[in-house]
Amino acid sequence: MSERSSTSSRLDALTSWHADWRGLRVAVLGLSVTGFSVADTMAELGADVLVVAERADPAYERLLPVIGVRSAIGPLSAPPADLVEFAPEVVIASPGFSPTHPVVRWTQESGIPLWGDIELAWRVRDKVVRPGGDPADWVLVTGTNGKTTTTRLAATMMVAGGLRAVPCGNIGTPILDAVRDPSGFDVLVVELSSHQLWYLGLQSSPEPVSPHAAVCLNLADDHLEWHGSFQAYRDAKAHVYDNTRVACVYNKSDTATREMVEQADVIDGARAIGFDLGVPGPSDLGVVDGIVVDRAFLAERHRSALELTTVAELQELGLAAPHVVANILAASALARSLDVPPAAIAAALREFRLDPHRMEVVATVAGVTWVDDSKATNPHAAASSLAAYPGSVWIVGGLLKGVDITSLVSARGPLVKAAIVIGEQRDAVRAAFERHAPDVPLHEVVADETGDVMAQVVDLAIGIVADGDVVLLAPAAASFDQFASYADRGEKFAAAVRDRVGRGADGDTDADPSPPAGA
Structure with missing residues (x-):
């Protein structure tokens, strides 16, 4: 029996926590939450584990020696020598590793079984x-x-x-x-x-x-x-x-x-x-x-x-x-x-309560409602937000992740009162408005030396809104160009609203935070 066939037969038998995983050479790609959970599981099962990552969460990196796991941290433009020498019997990748990643390609071209954490979890459930x-x-x-x-x-x-x-x-x-x-x-x-x-x-x-x-x-x-x-x-x-x-x-x-x-x-x-x-x-x-x-x-x-x-x-x-x-x-x-x-x-x-940054009313002051839907990181999500709050002042933009925003602007853009464009990929958003919603007032925010994008956004919005208006943060894009995460983006928006607008006399909102189904 060839070495490859022997490995395949062994993996076929590993469909239980109680199977014999001892000594199995496992390469884990990535060292964040998912990668560490995989490495920790395999170490508990007695496998021989090598973690390969371009960068690592320091807390997890410090824990690897404690659980008996080796690591190779550094550039991954090609499979690192440590990985090749390790000759893994299976590679388990964190979801951030795309199909075109050099190490993923090397794994598949080498005929090494490639799993995700879900496959492993099912086997040891x-x-x-x-x-x-x-x-x-x-x-x-x-x-x-x-x-x-x-x-x-x-x-x-x-x-x-x-x-x-x-x-x-x-x-x-x-x-x-x-x-x-x-x-x-x-x-x-x-x-x-x-x-x-x-x-x-x-x-x-x-x-x-x-x-x-x-x-x-x-x-x-x-x-x-x-x-x-x-x-x-x-x-x-x-x-x-x-x-x-x-x-x-x-x-x-x-x-x-x-x-x-x-x-x-x-x-x-x-x-x-x-x-x-x-x-x-x-x-x-x-x-x-x-x-x-x-x-x-x-x-x-x-x-x-x-x-x-x-x-x-x-x-x-x-x-x-x-x-x-x-x-x-x-x-x-x-x-x-x-x-x-x-x-x-x-x-x-x-x-039940919705998570923060999902259609969350930050404040209603002087008849104006400020809504944080920073979780709307793609056009489909933003379309739902805009359907719930038609006629809003729309805060839009960020990293578009290869997605064309034109259809969203064409469908929803003409209905908004004004748009405030943020992010590094403003050109695509501006072009979509110029073509499909040319009559909508368009404002752009460029990060100044303070880096406080949301302070500028809120100041702009204050000059636009009137009683009964909604200011809606539904960016239709990822946040990583200017913020640490969509949560960070939403928190900075809320902080700017509280700083420049306030919460109202009693600290609560006075508008209905959720339009009825079918609105």
């Missing part, structure tokens, strides 16, 4: 099992926008229904940390990026990832610089439905997600469950006369429906923006697939 002896069910969530909100919503609903559930994956807690948590879970609600799904699509395990339920919320241009094309991005997202056992949840208003489900290779018996803001058919969730209903997970679904909540209740909770209602429907479908009662879903919604 039985470290902690439920009382009956089974590992936690997996529920997978992806989409261009709304992933984190839907993941948190679904996990909150499941917990309210009595399940031990945890949001993990791309949401912040690495899935390997959740798998190894000694307390154990009934359900892992896993947010997956398109990068993680690309790696998942490479899997050749004899026991491939097979979720209880999965959803792709929507699909629009994003991360094209990573994938190389929209088709490649779409194909990566579609892997979320592979081998689904019970429920393939899709967006009826987004044809691409329906086609993904139609083309998916699923386990016999898996159902397609649709959702949108319209009247649902059997096997769908939707809205009827202001009532959010389930017509999918009940025996009499052809003649009746179950009430989950109402748009009026969501309005009171600040959760009635159309795209948030869509996320609630998707999360409810995932929870209902695990028999979470409607009353538990309603109770979870009463306790």
Whole structure:
């Protein structure tokens, strides 16, 4: 048997935490949150681990010797000598490593198996099992926008229904940390990026990832610089439905997600469950006369429906923006697939709060509402924000990630009161406005010597707005050209608003933070 065949046979046998991983030569690409979770897991399993990274989080780098892991930190324009000499039997890449990265290419050209952290997590998911002896069910969530909100919503609903559930994956807690948590879970609600799904699509395990339920919320241009094309991005997202056992949840208003489900290779018996803001058919969730209903997970679904909540209740909770209602429907479908009662879903919604920088009202002063949706890092997300707040003063721009902003400006630009353009790629935004919304007042902010972009933005906006206006930070672009992250961008916006505008007499907002569904 050749060395390559021997390695393949060994990897095929490694489908349990309790398999013999000892001495397996594993190269881990990247040393941030995901990379460290992989290295730590493999070290715990007794593998021989080498971490390869261009740069490293200092805290993680200091921990590597403690857990018995070697590292090679430095330029990666080509595979480093340490990696080649190590001759890994498998390479496990962090999601930041694109298909065109030199080390990823070298791995594939060398015929070395290439995994992501999701593949590894599935193989070792039985470290902690439920009382009956089974590992936690997996529920997978992806989409261009709304992933984190839907993941948190679904996990909150499941917990309210009595399940031990945890949001993990791309949401912040690495899935390997959740798998190894000694307390154990009934359900892992896993947010997956398109990068993680690309790696998942490479899997050749004899026991491939097979979720209880999965959803792709929507699909629009994003991360094209990573994938190389929209088709490649779409194909990566579609892997979320592979081998689904019970429920393939899709967006009826987004044809691409329906086609993904139609083309998916699923386990016999898996159902397609649709959702949108319209009247649902059997096997769908939707809205009827202001009532959010389930017509999918009940025996009499052809003649009746179950009430989950109402748009009026969501309005009171600040959760009635159309795209948030869509996320609630998707999360409810995932929870209902695990028999979470409607009353538990309603109770979870009463306790749920959106994350910061997601349609967050910073202040309402003198009749002007200032809204932070810094998480709108692509045109699809910004379109939802602009639909919720038409006629706003729009703060737009940043790193466009290879995405053309023209269609967004064409559709939404003419409706805004004014636009304030930030970021290093202002030329593309300016050109789109000049062509498709030439009558909209356009202002540009160039970082001055202080670097305080948002102070200039707020000062500009103050000179534009009148009673009843909304100033909306929905950049439709990434933040890394001028800020540390989208959170940093949102925090600096909020700080500038508080500094220059204030919070109002009582420190609270006096405007409805969430327009009703369908607005």
